[in-house]
Amino acid sequence: EVLISRVYRDDIGRNAVDAFRVNVIHARQQVRSPVTNIARTSFFHIKRSNIWLAAVTKQNVNAAMVFEFLLKMVEVMQSYFGKITEENVKNNFVLIYEILDEILDFGYPQNTDTGILKTFITQQGVKSQSKEETSQITSQVTGQIGWRREGIKYRRNELFLDVLESVNLLMSPQGQVLSAHVAGRIVMKSYLSGMPECKFGINDKVLMDTRGRSNMDESSSRTGATSGKSSIAIDDCQFHQCVKLSKFETEHSISFIPPDGEFELMKYRTTKDISLPFRVIPLVREVGRSKMEVKVVVKSNFKPSLLAQKVEVRIPTPLNTSGVQVICMKGRAKYKASENAIVWKIKRMGGMKECQLSAEIELLNTSDKKKWTRPPISMNFEVPFAPSGFKVRYLKVFEPKLNYSDHDVIKWVRYIGRSGHYETRC
Amino acid sequence: MASELDNIAAQFEPLSVHTNPEICRAALSQVMRLHVNGIDCARLLPGMLKLLAHPDLVTKKAVYHCTAMYASKNPELSLLAVNTLMQECSDSNPLIRGLALKTLTSLNHETFVEYCLRGINQGLSDKSVYVRRVAARCCARVYQQNVDLYNDGTLVNQLYNMLRDSDPIVVVNSMMALEEILSKEGGIVINKNIANHLLNNLKDMTPWGQCYILNILQKYKPKTQDDTFNMLNILDAFLVSQNTAVTTACLQLFLSLISSLPHLRPQVFKRYIKNIVAAIPQGNPELVFHILDHLNSYREEIKAELQPHYSIFFCKESDPLYLKKLKLNMLPHLTMPSHAKEILSEIFLHTSSSSREISLWALKAVTVVFKCDASTAPIVIKKLKQLIDSENPHTISNIFRVVRSLNLNEIKGGSEIIAKIASKHQKLTDTEGQLAFLSVLSQYGNLLEDSPYIIEEYVENFPNETNSVIKYQLLMTCVHVFFHHPAAMQGILGQVLELCIQDADKSVQSQALLYYRLLNHDVEHTKIITSIEMQELQEL
Numbered sequence: 001e002v003l004i005s006r007v008y009r010d011d012i013g014r015n016a017v018d019a020f021r022v023n024v025i026h027a028r029q030q031v032r033s034p035v036t037n038i039a040r041t042s043f044f045h046i047k048r049s050n051i052w053l054a055a056v057t058k059q060n061v062n063a064a065m066v067f068e069f070l071l072k073m074v075e076v077m078q079s080y081f082g083k084i085t086e087e088n089v090k091n092n093f094v095l096i097y098e099i100l101d102e103i104l105d106f107g108y109p110q111n112t113d114t115g116i117l118k119t120f121i122t123q124q125g126v127k128s129q130s131k132e133e134t135s136q137i138t139s140q141v142t143g144q145i146g147w148r149r150e151g152i153k154y155r156r157n158e159l160f161l162d163v164l165e166s167v168n169l170l171m172s173p174q175g176q177v178l179s180a181h182v183a184g185r186i187v188m189k190s191y192l193s194g195m196p197e198c199k200f201g202i203n204d205k206v207l208m209d210t211r212g213r214s215n216m217d218e219s220s221s222r223t224g225a226t227s228g229k230s231s232i233a234i235d236d237c238q239f240h241q242c243v244k245l246s247k248f249e250t251e252h253s254i255s256f257i258p259p260d261g262e263f264e265l266m267k268y269r270t271t272k273d274i275s276l277p278f279r280v281i282p283l284v285r286e287v288g289r290s291k292m293e294v295k296v297v298v299k300s301n302f303k304p305s306l307l308a309q310k311v312e313v314r315i316p317t318p319l320n321t322s323g324v325q326v327i328c329m330k331g332r333a334k335y336k337a338s339e340n341a342i343v344w345k346i347k348r349m350g351g352m353k354e355c356q357l358s359a360e361i362e363l364l365n366t367s368d369k370k371k372w373t374r375p376p377i378s379m380n381f382e383v384p385f386a387p388s389g390f391k392v393r394y395l396k397v398f399e400p401k402l403n404y405s406d407h408d409v410i411k412w413v414r415y416i417g418r419s420g421h422y423e424t425r426c
Numbered sequence: 427m428a429s430e431l432d433n434i435a436a437q438f439e440p441l442s443v444h445t446n447p448e449i450c451r452a453a454l455s456q457v458m459r460l461h462v463n464g465i466d467c468a469r470l471l472p473g474m475l476k477l478l479a480h481p482d483l484v485t486k487k488a489v490y491h492c493t494a495m496y497a498s499k500n501p502e503l504s505l506l507a508v509n510t511l512m513q514e515c516s517d518s519n520p521l522i523r524g525l526a527l528k529t530l531t532s533l534n535h536e537t538f539v540e541y542c543l544r545g546i547n548q549g550l551s552d553k554s555v556y557v558r559r560v561a562a563r564c565c566a567r568v569y570q571q572n573v574d575l576y577n578d579g580t581l582v583n584q585l586y587n588m589l590r591d592s593d594p595i596v597v598v599n600s601m602m603a604l605e606e607i608l609s610k611e612g613g614i615v616i617n618k619n620i621a622n623h624l625l626n627n628l629k630d631m632t633p634w635g636q637c638y639i640l641n642i643l644q645k646y647k648p649k650t651q652d653d654t655f656n657m658l659n660i661l662d663a664f665l666v667s668q669n670t671a672v673t674t675a676c677l678q679l680f681l682s683l684i685s686s687l688p689h690l691r692p693q694v695f696k697r698y699i700k701n702i703v704a705a706i707p708q709g710n711p712e713l714v715f716h717i718l719d720h721l722n723s724y725r726e727e728i729k730a731e732l733q734p735h736y737s738i739f740f741c742k743e744s745d746p747l748y749l750k751k752l753k754l755n756m757l758p759h760l761t762m763p764s765h766a767k768e769i770l771s772e773i774f775l776h777t778s779s780s781s782r783e784i785s786l787w788a789l790k791a792v793t794v795v796f797k798c799d800a801s802t803a804p805i806v807i808k809k810l811k812q813l814i815d816s817e818n819p820h821t822i823s824n825i826f827r828v829v830r831s832l833n834l835n836e837i838k839g840g841s842e843i844i845a846k847i848a849s850k851h852q853k854l855t856d857t858e859g860q861l862a863f864l865s866v867l868s869q870y871g872n873l874l875e876d877s878p879y880i881i882e883e884y885v886e887n888f889p890n891e892t893n894s895v896i897k898y899q900l901l902m903t904c905v906h907v908f909f910h911h912p913a914a915m916q917g918i919l920g921q922v923l924e925l926c927i928q929d930a931d932k933s934v935q936s937q938a939l940l941y942y943r944l945l946n947h948d949v950e951h952t953k954i955i956t957s958i959e960m961q962e963l964q965e966l
Contacts, residue, residue, distance in 0.1 A: 009570070033715075033748045034711075034712040034715060034716075034748070035716075044712075046710070046712050062637055062641065062671055062674065062675055063716045064670050064671040064674045064675075064713065064716050064717065064720075065634065065637045065671035065674075065675070067671075067710070067712050067713045067716060068633070068669055068670060068671040068713065069634065069671075070712075071710055071713065093455045093458065093459065094451055094454070094455050094458075094484055094487075094488060097458065097487070097488070097491065098484065098487055101487065101491070105528070105560075105563050106563050106566055106567050106602075108563070108598075108599070108602050108634070108638070109632070109634035110559070110595060110599075110632070110634070111595060111632055112632070112634070168707065170740065170742065172771075178737060178740055178772075179707055179737050179738070179740060181707055235704050236666075236668070236701070236704055238668050269704060271704075373775075373778055373779050375743055376743055421742065421744070423742075423743065425775070
């Protein structure tokens with residue numbers, strides 16, 4: 001069923017929809033390429049749960065651009081109404097049309113920045129505009145300091161910094177790290193008066209090298225200059241549009257005037273020196289054709305004073321499992337037949353601890369000769385530190401016009417490290 | 427269907443510009459839903475037009491959208507709309523001005539062209555950036571509908587001026603409009619001034635704008651090498667941009683700029699790859715597929731730069747099939763002695779996959795690795811032996827298909843493998859597997875003592891065999907094995923030739939006749955011919 005369709009140029013007709021449906025959605029082969037060519041028309045599609053998003057063109061376009069655009073579109077829609085499900089799409093029909101109208105015109109992508117789109121497409125609909133609001137919107141749309149308006153006042157000047165990281169791992173059965181990377185984002189919620197200039201300091205190797213030479217750094221005088229262990233090497237990072245990139249290039253300092261409220265300050269990635277919070281050691285033994293013995297040891301590798309939360313280990317079981325007996329000392333483990341896995345949940349786990357689970361899996365004798373390829377053991381968890389080693393050194397606030405100084409601002413920092421794809425092969 | 431339309435038409439009756447926006451929106455979303463499902467809602471147009479001047483922006487947008495959809499079929503009705511639209515083109519709210527202009531130009535009918543041009547002229551010099559952006563796009567849209575409009579060049583000139591606008595999106599849109607309008611003449615001509623202007627503004631543009639401009643810049647050929655290097659310097663930042671589409675477009679531009687300086691290519695690729703491999707592990711599968719596919723087209727050239735990054739080709743559990751296929755395709759070509767073992771163990775993991783296709787590609791990958799690096803032979807042989815014992819029917823058939831391309835005659839332990847494989851041939855159920863087995867027999871008949879007896883089994887089954895491809899292959903195999911074991915095969919060969927000559931299928935018949943005549947004439951020559959045939963098969 002077609003939920004939303006928008007034609008921008010006259011060269012695509014209605015039969016394109018049918019062609020797509022027949023050839024891609026109901027195609028019988030397993031291997032479906034994300035790009036299909038039917039009668040000189042190209043269809044690029046992505047699939048999210050049971051919703052298909054397809055872009056259709058008759059011209060020779062940059063394929064990477066189409067996919068980046070589709071992904072950005074999904075991101076914009078998600079920021080308005082959450083997950084892309086059939087229900088959400090039907091409920092936000094008009095909104096989606098509005099978004100489509102703005103971000104793509106005549107087949108060329110225009111501005112897809114979520115922040116700017118939200119200023120003139122709101123879910124409640126824009127009520128009749130007063131002259132002042134109109135001029136505000138126009139200036140925001142032109143991109144001058146459109147991300148913060150003048151005259152903001154708060155009694156209590158506060159800011160909250162969240163360092164949110166997602167650690168991804170692929171480990172071989174022998175314990176060798178095949179690939180690991182951490183994707184992090186810094187989300188800042190600022191409730192500051194006026195137009196404050198903020199300076200953000202972190203323990204990135206490159207940034208600290210230059211700062212080591214400059215003066216007045218409280219942190220580096222406290223912890224001593226660039227010691228190799230306490231700094232991390234960021235592979236690449238992306239900043240919010242408010243960060244003055246020119247200053248970053250010359251002085252290697254992150255300086256900006258923050259938007260009011262919540263926004264994402266920067267995104268970064270590291271692949272080196274990641275301290276993996278957990279190590280999973282699996283041991284699988286097949287006893288004949290009717291039984292499998294599995295022992296999984298989970299070791300936590302961080303300071304004993306910290307606690308990991310919502311730890312979950314998923315151990316996949318073969319499809320012909322008839323029953324499972326599980327023993328574990330910590331947490332609760334259950335065999336979920338519908339998901340073909342043993343799910344072991346540990347509410348809280350301290351650092352430098354070891355937990356073990358043993359399971360006996362009874363298999364049905366099947367005539368099915370297919371050998372079961374063991375999917376990897378995956379983990380989910382949340383730890384109160386940054387697995388990349390990222391540390392906020394300081395965040396200084398300068399507002400020369402109003403009478404509050406950096407010391408008057410109440411600052412909160414918290415680190416949340418979550419698992420992304422954390423897999424150990426077995 | 428008609429009743430549903432009536433129903434909705436009735437809903438529109440009481441509505442006017444003063445009605446509550448919620449009710450209007452509900453009615454309009456119903457119309458849109460019907461339209462999406464292919465139902466023609468033209469008769470609802472009069473009802474909707476009443477709401478054109480509604481102050482609620484959302485309702486307005488919806489009405490404009492619907493109007494634009496049906497206007498071309500209902501020009502008289504749409505004339506009503508035009509009046510309102512022209513008025514709104516001078517509204518104080520830039521959003522409304524832009525929207526009105528956009529809708530005005532979407533009314534695809536010749537009676538409105540004049541109004542469109544008037545609106546566009548006004549829009550192009552509007553104070554608000556939003557309206558200018560819209561106006562630039564509308565030029566292209568109007569042109570698409572009325573091709574002969576542009577014999578006078580006033581609009582084109584105006585668009586050229588807009589290239590100097592302060593807003594980057596306006597610049598891109600004007601660029602795009604000019605490209606479309608002048609497409610018959612090969613698009614816009616980029617001279618040095620325009621190129622410099624674009625280059626300087628690249629960093630302010632949206633990623634989509636950057637992609638587009640990088641593409642367009644390929645048309646510009648710098649006159650001196652200094653100019654080229656200047657361009658490259660400015661563009662360098664985009665080669666390592668965050669957005670993969672931009673980096674890919676930039677790579678293309680780089681490659682075209684240094685077409686006269688081929689020694690720079692490895693450096694360019696190195697920089698590009700270093701950046702792009704950062705995006706791959708966390709990227710969405712569709713995007714990753716495209717990047718890898720693109721790299722695959724340059725594979726031979728960039729082997730050296732890709733090799734250190736071989737780990738990005740390791741397949742994640744959640745990767746879709748097409749991505750796994752591509753990765754398994756590319757990975758073996760990156761083998762280097764230092765990490766051949768790692769790559770092999772990754773590939774081996776997939777050889778026993780439950781999916782038939784993946785296991786086949788993985789096995790093919792193994793042979794490629796083996797060809798690149800002969801020192802891996804012992805590991806490969808060991809794994810093959812292990813796989814042969816597998817219970818999986820398709821694994822065996824896949825192994826047969828793959829073994830053809832390995833030259834087992836020259837490998838230690840090759841004959842053991844052949845013997846082992848041959849013992850499993852009864853498990854083959856599919857045609858490709860059987861064909862592969864037969865050609866294995868012809869290739870390695872010399873290593874197998876029992877090959878004549880195996881063939882005998884097949885020949886006994888010959889009258890029941892319906893697939894002519896298998897019959898053809900069986901014939902060829904018999905002839906080849908005959909030269910390995912002449913004594914044992916003589917009788918069988920005779921039998922097969924007789925059966926084939928009487929066979930209904932023409933190609934089988936003619937091939938059999940050919941062999942018969944050759945053998946009759948000169949056995950030695952036939953031996954040479956068949957050995958060449960075998961070599962060709964092997965290369966396949």
